[in-house]
Amino acid sequence: MTHTASATHRVAIEDDHLADGRAVRLQARSGRLQSPTAGLARGFVQANLAILPKGLADDFLRFCQRNPKPCPLLAVSDPGDVRLPGLGEDLDVRTDVPLYRVWKNGELVDEASDVRAHWRDDLVSFAIGCSFSFEEALMAEGIEVRHVAQGVNVPMYRTSIATRAAGPFSGPMVVSMRPLKAVDAIRAIQITSRYPAVHGAPVHIGDPALIGIADLSRPNYGDAVRVGADEIPVFWACGVTPQSVVAASRPEFCITHAPGYMLVTDLENHHLSVI
Amino acid sequence: MTHTASATHRVAIEDDHLADGRAVRLQARSGRLQSPTAGLARGFVQANLAILPKGLADDFLRFCQRNPKPCPLLAVSDPGDVRLPGLGEDLDVRTDVPLYRVWKNGELVDEASDVRAHWRDDLVSFAIGCSFSFEEALMAEGIEVRHVAQGVNVPMYRTSIATRAAGPFSGPMVVSMRPLKAVDAIRAIQITSRYPAVHGAPVHIGDPALIGIADLSRPNYGDAVRVGADEIPVFWACGVTPQSVVAASRPEFCITHAPGYMLVTDLENHHLSVI
Numbered sequence: 196m197t198h199t200a201s202a203t204h205r206v207a208i209e210d211d212h213l214a215d216g217r218a219v220r221l222q223a224r225s226g227r228l229q230s231p232t233a234g235l236a237r238g239f240v241q242a243n244l245a246i247l248p249k250g251l252a253d254d255f256l257r258f259c260q261r262n263p264k265p266c267p268l269l270a271v272s273d274p275g276d277v278r279l280p281g282l283g284e285d286l287d288v289r290t291d292v293p294l295y296r297v298w299k300n301g302e303l304v305d306e307a308s309d310v311r312a313h314w315r316d317d318l319v320s321f322a323i324g325c326s327f328s329f330e331e332a333l334m335a336e337g338i339e340v341r342h343v344a345q346g347v348n349v350p351m352y353r354t355s356i357a358t359r360a361a362g363p364f365s366g367p368m369v370v371s372m373r374p375l376k377a378v379d380a381i382r383a384i385q386i387t388s389r390y391p392a393v394h395g396a397p398v399h400i401g402d403p404a405l406i407g408i409a410d411l412s413r414p415n416y417g418d419a420v421r422v423g424a425d426e427i428p429v430f431w432a433c434g435v436t437p438q439s440v441v442a443a444s445r446p447e448f449c450i451t452h453a454p455g456y457m458l459v460t461d462l463e464n465h466h467l468s469v470i
Numbered sequence: 471m472t473h474t475a476s477a478t479h480r481v482a483i484e485d486d487h488l489a490d491g492r493a494v495r496l497q498a499r500s501g502r503l504q505s506p507t508a509g510l511a512r513g514f515v516q517a518n519l520a521i522l523p524k525g526l527a528d529d530f531l532r533f534c535q536r537n538p539k540p541c542p543l544l545a546v547s548d549p550g551d552v553r554l555p556g557l558g559e560d561l562d563v564r565t566d567v568p569l570y571r572v573w574k575n576g577e578l579v580d581e582a583s584d585v586r587a588h589w590r591d592d593l594v595s596f597a598i599g600c601s602f603s604f605e606e607a608l609m610a611e612g613i614e615v616r617h618v619a620q621g622v623n624v625p626m627y628r629t630s631i632a633t634r635a636a637g638p639f640s641g642p643m644v645v646s647m648r649p650l651k652a653v654d655a656i657r658a659i660q661i662t663s664r665y666p667a668v669h670g671a672p673v674h675i676g677d678p679a680l681i682g683i684a685d686l687s688r689p690n691y692g693d694a695v696r697v698g699a700d701e702i703p704v705f706w707a708c709g710v711t712p713q714s715v716v717a718a719s720r721p722e723f724c725i726t727h728a729p730g731y732m733l734v735t736d737l738e739n740h741h742l743s744v745i
Contacts, residue, residue, distance in 0.1 A: 377674045384659045385671060396660060399652045401676060401702045427676045470745050 215239055216283060219459040220291035226308055228293050231455035233327065240393075240464055241457035242269050242282070242322035243434040244292055245441055246310075246450035249274045252319035254362025258440065259321065261359035265368050265436030267324040267392050269460070275316040282460040288320045294453035301445030310450050318450070324393035325434055325457060326371060328464040332386050338379045341420040349373070350414035351433050355407025356398065358436065363444040370398060370430040372411065374422040380429050387431065392467045399430040406430065490514055491558060494734040495566035501583055503568050506730035508602065515668075515739055516732035517544050517557070517597035518709040519567055520716055521585075521725035524549045527594035529637025533715065534596065536634035540643050540711030542599040542667050544735070550591040557735040563595045569731035576720030585725050593725070598709050599668035600732060601646060603739040607661050613654045616695045623730075624648070625689035626708050630682025631673065633711065638719040645673060645705040647686065649697040655704050662706065667742045674705040681705065 213219050213228070216239040222228035232241055247255055252274070259266035270279040277287045289311045297305035297313050305313070326349065330340050342349045349371045356368040375383055380400060388396040399406045411428060412419045416435055422428060441449060452458060488494050488503070491514040497503035507516055522530055527549070534541035545554040552562045564586045572580035572588050580588070601624065605615050617624045624646045631643040650658055655675060663671040674681045686703060687694045691710055697703060716724060727733060 377676050377680065380675060381659055381671055381673075384656055385663050388660050388663075396656055398656075400655060401652055402700070405652065405700055425677070425680055 216459040216461045217285070220283060220286060223293045223308070224287065224290040229308060230293060232293065232457045232459055233455065236459050238331070238463050238465075240269070240460045240462040240467060241325050241327045242460055243325055243437070244288065244450075244452040244458045245321045245323065245437060246288065246318050247321070247441070247446060248315065248448055249317045249319055251363070251444075251446050252321075254364055255321065255441070257361035258358070258364040259323070259437065261361055262368075262436070263391070264394055264398060264432035265358065265434065267394060269322040269324050269392060269462070271322075272320040274319050277314070277320075279320055279322050282322055282458075282462060284461070286460070288458070289314055292452045292456055292458050294456040296451050296453050298442075298446070298449040298451070300447055301442060306453060313450060315448070322458060322460070323434055323437055324467070326394055326431065327457070328393040328467055329387045329390045329431075331464050332390065332468070333383055336382065336386060338375065338383060338386075341374050342418065345420055347420065348417035350411070350419050351416035351435050352403070352408045352430075353415045353439075354430075358440065363446075364440050366436075366440045366443050368398070369416070369433045369435040369439055370406070371417070371433040372414075372428050372430050374420065374426040375429050376423075376426055380427050383429060389468045389470050391469060394431050394433070397429050398432050400427055403428060403430075491734040491736045492560070495558060495561060498568040498583070499562065499565040504583060505568060507568065507732045507734055508730060511734050513606070513738050513740075515544070515735045515737040515742060516600050516602045517735055518600055518712070519563065519725075519727040519733045520596045520598065520712060521563065521593050522596070522716070522721060523590065523723055524592045524594055526638070526719075526721050527596075529639055530596065530712075530716070533633070533636035533639040534598070534712065536636055537643075537711070538666070539670055539673060539707035540633065540709065542669060544597040544599050544667060544737070546597075547595040549594050552589070552595075554595055554597050557597055557733075557737060559736070561735070563733070564589055567727045567731055567733050569728035571726050571728050573717075573721070573724040573726070575722055576717060581728060588725060590723070597733060597735070598712055599742070600709055601669060601706060602732070603668040603742055604662045604665045604706075606739050607665065607743075608658055611657065611661060613650065613658060613661075616649050617693065620695055622695065623692035625686070625694055626691035626710050627678075627683045627705075628690045628714075629705075633715065638721075639715045641711075641715045641718050643673070644691070644708045644710040644714055645681070646692075646708040647689075647703050647705050649695065649701040650704050651698075651701055655702050658704060664743045664745050666744060669706050669708070672704050673707050675702055678703060678705075
């Protein structure tokens, strides 16, 4: 987050303009919000965004269906439709994310706060659940989320767990890690099991080597966090998995959100709880 | 289990006399069933039994209320009443367990298949949930329960986790341990969370030393089991806790089931599932 973005964020919060998902989207659409979305519209579901041409989108939809833990689909658009059913009445995927990335043949070709100039009638948008929702549920129960407490990004690791391939999409599962005391780990498994739409229960607990992670202090993405001697590393499937799988396939065209600049929806986190 | 008991058991199974809880109780009542109850009346809830004079029973009820994970109460009788509400229409706590133990001032004074001769009008009976129920749920999902696979008793350990005292009842929590691969441990936490009436979710996972267990290969009760290098020890609160707490209080009078000879009820295990 740049200094300018922070200032924008602070002013906007003071103006009470970013209290819900629609407010954040309207600010992003107008160009006034250019900051990451963590901490905005608390209680509202934020989503990863991937936009692909229809040919690839069909394969990608099958990939997500086969890998629901790393790729929990919140919504998929009709081809060419800029809306995402169920996520917001007036949502426009071309303008409502504060910062986008545009890719051609796997190369980053543009970073923009508006992708109307790149729009095509064959594009299909995918909104994929994000761990912000379950982290809010954990913190609401008094469980410390270490990377939030340390003010850094969650540590993420490529694993030896393979995803189930579909068309050109395949590759290793990426996981995020949160260290927890045993009783909190048990509770966190219960809590996140209620949220299958945002990665659900962990995919692994304990020994990192068993899923191909050599060194917890050297994450592949994000930042390392402190792990106490009385803590167990708990690993959740991560939304970086579809991002890295898409990037590895070098699609002829693709639009994504920029890391940390999420699509904020009208759904509330508690709506995702299944029990 | 003695050779004679095994033969009785086998004949009874062949005769299809032990297919449900009531059948097992009637066989026990008649004196024809003198074997442990593991494997009988599959699908029906089996319970630990503790019978105490009313003065102590009031304290013990508060103890159970304060320690629901080791002491999940399935039913408590009225003083002097030989029935247990909700566990079986014609249930008689004096005759329906295959083998009882009778204690005076903490000393074992009798082992009998019928305690009518010991009955008093001030006795209160407690039926406490047993891990057989959740183990059946684990195995139904394809999770290997190690001590069952090895044909031994579950390993149990005294811990540094204190129970909440009530009257003369206090002491350490006893836990049972089942080693599981990480994915099975996560699934087992989900499954057993549905069964709060039979100990519920684990109380600890991972490092045994954190709950005061020095050596997994030397359980305080039951038998040691193999723990694989890729497995995590998972610890559940155990029904031996109330037994050891009652024994430590050296009550003037007490009747319990003999270890392994449980009270079989008309409740079905799936009835205990809360979600």
